Amino acid sequence: MLGRRYLQNPFPDFVPGEGQTAVSDKQIKSLIKLYVETILEKYDTVADERGDLYVGDAGVSLMFWKLYKSEHTRPMFPDALKQAVAFMSTAKEKCKPYLKRSSERFSFVCGNAGIYAVSAAISMAVEDTKTMANDLAVFKTGMPASLEKMHTKTGCDGFMVGRAGYLSGCYWLNKVLGHKVISDDDVISICQMIIASGREYSKIRKSPSPLAYLHHGTQYLGAAHGMCGIFHMLLDSPWFRTIPISAPKDVLLDIKISIDLFVELQDSVGNFPVSMEDLLTGRDPERRLVHWCHGAPGAVYMLAKAYLIFNEEKYLNAIRLASDLVWNRGVLRKGPGICHGVASGGYVFLLLFRLTNEMMYHYRALKFMELLINPIFQGEARMPDRPYSLFEGVAGTVCFLIDLLDPDQASFPFMDAFH
Ligand SMILES: [Zn+2]
Numbered sequence: 001m002l003g004r005r006y007l008q009n010p011f012p013d014f015v016p017g018e019g020q021t022a023v024s025d026k027q028i029k030s031l032i033k034l035y036v037e038t039i040l041e042k043y044d045t046v047a048d049e050r051g052d053l054y055v056g057d058a059g060v061s062l063m064f065w066k067l068y069k070s071e072h073t074r075p076m077f078p079d080a081l082k083q084a085v086a087f088m089s090t091a092k093e094k095c096k097p098y099l100k101r102s103s104e105r106f107s108f109v110c111g112n113a114g115i116y117a118v119s120a121a122i123s124m125a126v127e128d129t130k131t132m133a134n135d136l137a138v139f140k141t142g143m144p145a146s147l148e149k150m151h152t153k154t155g156c157d158g159f160m161v162g163r164a165g166y167l168s169g170c171y172w173l174n175k176v177l178g179h180k181v182i183s184d185d186d187v188i189s190i191c192q193m194i195i196a197s198g199r200e201y202s203k204i205r206k207s208p209s210p211l212a213y214l215h216h217g218t219q220y221l222g223a224a225h226g227m228c229g230i231f232h233m234l235l236d237s238p239w240f241r242t243i244p245i246s247a248p249k250d251v252l253l254d255i256k257i258s259i260d261l262f263v264e265l266q267d268s269v270g271n272f273p274v275s276m277e278d279l280l281t282g283r284d285p286e287r288r289l290v291h292w293c294h295g296a297p298g299a300v301y302m303l304a305k306a307y308l309i310f311n312e313e314k315y316l317n318a319i320r321l322a323s324d325l326v327w328n329r330g331v332l333r334k335g336p337g338i339c340h341g342v343a344s345g346g347y348v349f350l351l352l353f354r355l356t357n358e359m360m361y362h363y364r365a366l367k368f369m370e371l372l373i374n375p376i377f378q379g380e381a382r383m384p385d386r387p388y389s390l391f392e393g394v395a396g397t398v399c400f401l402i403d404l405l406d407p408d409q410a411s412f413p414f415m416d417a418f419h
Pocket residue numbers: 291292293294339340
């Protein structure tokens with residue numbers, strides 16, 4: 001069909017007991033090597049003005065840090081940590097002009113907070129305590145900045161540039177550095193702002209969802225700009241890490257009702273609308289995006305978190321349905337990346353494998369790796385705008401492949417449902 005966003009999946013689906021073949025660790029490692037060599041050869045640091053995690057130097061730096069952290073890849077790349085430091089140092093040069101902007105201080109994936117969080121982890125790895133202290137001090141300037149204003153009408157709660165992203169940075173740092181760099185009280189104060197903002201906007205829009213959010217004039221629902229990313233980070237907060245849940249009752253109720261209303265929006269093939277506007281205008285569900293940024297492949301992380309906390313099968317069923325959608329429609333023409341490419345779908349299978357331990361999902365994840373070396377896919381897929389970056393390009397695909405070598409520890413970057 002002309003104009004389709006996806007290619008037909010060339011592989012048969014998993015059949016229990018059939019002993020179907022899939023790629024080996026050796027093949028995965030050789031693809032990692034190829035991608036990393038290509039990045040080192042072709043990554044254009046001059047074209048990146050911002051240095052951020054999304055498509056900039058800091059994202060490539062994160063990939064090298066991950067290569068260093070994994071025992072499967074560390075011996076393959078003895079200079080990985082050095083490369084991580086080098087890419088990070090250009091990222092930090094580029095982000096200097098933004099240091100004074102309040103909104104940049106807590107912008108994570110596309111802003112300074114993400115750069116300094118990853119830099120802190122790398123500084124720890126190279127045992128540079130002075131730089132690490134400075135990195136953390138800069139990251140923490142995001143805390144008061146994120147609490148400054150409500151910004152309800154423009155939206156500043158999302159994952160890419162808003163409070164949810166900053167929270168994900170707090171959780172990531174606390175985990176990676178091995179101690180609480182950001183206190184529970186500080187985290188909760190941001191969560192309270194997100195709740196207040198969601199309630200205020202819900203009232204303005206008279207939304208049936210007790211929490212509603214806006215990003216640049218649109219009520220996005222997905223992981224990158226919308227509700228899923230925001231609810232995920234609320235569910236990751238100290239409120240939900242205790243048994244019983246310690247969130248105030250009214251807050252718990254508003255979060256739970258909002259999530260359950262979202263789950264009801266899943267269509268028969270497993271996808272979700274991009275935005276409330278998309279839903280209300282009755283856009284053809286067939287045209288819905290199957291990306292991490294928009295659609296079911298991003299929603300699954302929040303649903304997994306909800307499943308682990310509330311233990312209700314409907315969340316797991318929604319993820320299984322999303323996985324079927326990815327299997328059938330996730331061979332994306334947009335290339336190999338984790339935001340709107342094949343690896344965004346590959347991560348869905350890794351998530352389900354961790355959740356269920358069912359071999360079908362491991363098989364599907366391996367097959368999505370195999371797509372990357374499939375001549376039909378290579379011939380038909382388009383080159384992303386930033387082909388070597390973390391979210392659009394192969395730096396993110398490398399992260400997926402590293403996780404494929406160690407599926408029990410796999411997690412989409414900064415969206416770990418299990419920690
Ligand atoms: Zn995307």
